[in-house]
Amino acid sequence: MFSFNYLSLAAAALLVPSVSHAEDLVFSFENQTSYAIVELYASPSTTAEWEEDILGRDILEAGEAARVTIADGRRACEYDLRVVFEDGDVIEDTTDLCETESYTITE
Structure with a gap:
């Protein structure tokens, strides 16, 4: 079980490279x-399935x-987010990551 105050994560490990050069989407997730939070997924809204868990084996503790x-490599801005908490609760939301510098989960 790993815990970090500020993680640097990438969600591109198993994705097919694109010939176009789309900018990376970077944001703070709070x-x-x-x-x-034990699992975090971000997939373009046009995709029917969730991409790989961004946290992997890491955990994002409360606070x-x-x-x-x-x-x-995609040019998509609208992403579906799926957050799985340690108690099994799940939150799903859609957001424009091109316009977002931070995304905060609150109670």
Whole structure:
């Protein structure tokens, strides 16, 4: 079980490279709840399935923030986010990551 005050994460490990050069989407992801986040997914809204878990084996504890980089080569801005907490609760939301410098989960 790993815990960091500020993580640097990338979500491009198993994605097919693109010939176009889209900019990486970078934002601060803040956990302002009382529970640790054990899984975090971000997938373009046009995709029917979730991409790989961004946190991997890491955990984002309550009150912590992580710098997230999505370097998937896509030109999409609208992403679906799926957050799984240590108690099994799940939150899903859609946001424009091109316009977002930070995203905060609150209770």
